[in-house]
Amino acid sequence: MTAKQSVFSELPVDLSRDRLPKHVAVIMDGNGRWAKQRGLPRIMGHRRGVDALKDLLRCCKDWGIEALTAYAFSTENWGRPLEEVDFLMTLFERVLRQELREMQAENVKIRFAGNLAALPASLQAEIERSMEETRNNTGTQFTVATNYGGRQEIVQACRAIAQKVQQGQLQPDDIDEALFERYLYTAGDRDPDLLIRTSGEMRISNFLLWQVAYSELYVTDTLWPDFDRSEFHQALCSYQKRDRRFGKVS
Ligand code: IPE
Ligand code: IPE
Ligand code: MG
Numbered sequence: 619m620t621a622k623q624s625v626f627s628e629l630p631v632d633l634s635r636d637r638l639p640k641h642v643a644v645i646m647d648g649n650g651r652w653a654k655q656r657g658l659p660r661i662m663g664h665r666r667g668v669d670a671l672k673d674l675l676r677c678c679k680d681w682g683i684e685a686l687t688a689y690a691f692s693t694e695n696w697g698r699p700l701e702e703v704d705f706l707m708t709l710f711e712r713v714l715r716q717e718l719r720e721m722q723a724e725n726v727k728i729r730f731a732g733n734l735a736a737l738p739a740s741l742q743a744e745i746e747r748s749m750e751e752t753r754n755n756t757g758t759q760f761t762v763a764t765n766y767g768g769r770q771e772i773v774q775a776c777r778a779i780a781q782k783v784q785q786g787q788l789q790p791d792d793i794d795e796a797l798f799e800r801y802l803y804t805a806g807d808r809d810p811d812l813l814i815r816t817s818g819e820m821r822i823s824n825f826l827l828w829q830v831a832y833s834e835l836y837v838t839d840t841l842w843p844d845f846d847r848s849e850f851h852q853a854l855c856s857y858q859k860r861d862r863r864f865g866k867v868s
Pocket of ligand 3 (some may be wrong): 647648649
């Protein structure tokens with residue numbers, strides 16, 4: 619544990635435990651820029667990005683945040699240079715293999731959201747294994763959005779519902795928000811309370827389009843590999859100042 623980390627191993631005193639977000643989602647952006655600033659290849663930024671994610675996951679456990687969802691690879695990221703895509707797929711596989719024991723020890727339940735069938739077979743096997751081995755864990759619920767696209771998720775839900783209607787198992791009038799939600803990758807999950815994006819970009823980039831309807835947004839200029847506990851602390855302070863009205867009057 620680094621000195622900086624140990625200072626923050628307890629929930630900072632200026633945060634109120636009963637007003638913490640229960641589910642935090644994060645768009646981990648800026649790995650490439652982090653590397654470029656240091657004259658390094660982009661992949662070095664992705665490597666350091668893994669360390670930032672590992673610490674955020676541990677921090678959620680330390681501070682009592684129930685669920686973390688991280689955007690690791692979008693359906694649009696296939697359009698990057700082949701070497702970068704290959705590097706990322708290999709990195710995901712290696713990290714999963716290396717971190718499984720630690721996640722078990724920390725009682726993390728890992729899951730994946732996205733079109734997993736299009737991922738390399740060896741990565742799919744690691745994904746299956748990690749979900750299977752942590753399925754009964756009761757600690758932090760950690761969802762990794764991999765080959766995830768919000769539009770693709772909504773379209774696949776529509777297709778599955780249409781098939782049920784065609785087979786006569788559902789009537790069009792049965793389709794409401796609660797039913798629709800059950801066909802998403804995140805079926806049964808609480809929507810994110812807080813969505814964090816690093817690197818300053820003010821956009822959603824096709825992440826959790828349905829689920830972020832009423833999430834609080836927090837954007838920081840900090841690049842993802844530099845996002846540490848003090849940055850997370852700032853995001854939570856901002857969150858605790860928000861008035862979540864959900865369309866009503868306060
Ligand atoms: C986010 O960092 C990681 C992934 C999308 C996999 P980027 O790779 O998008 O970094 P920038 O935005 O180019 O700096
Ligand atoms: C969003 O970042 C996707 C992930 C963090 C996995 P991008 O870097 O792909 O988003 P854009 O291209 O800036 O919108
Ligand atoms: Mg980016």
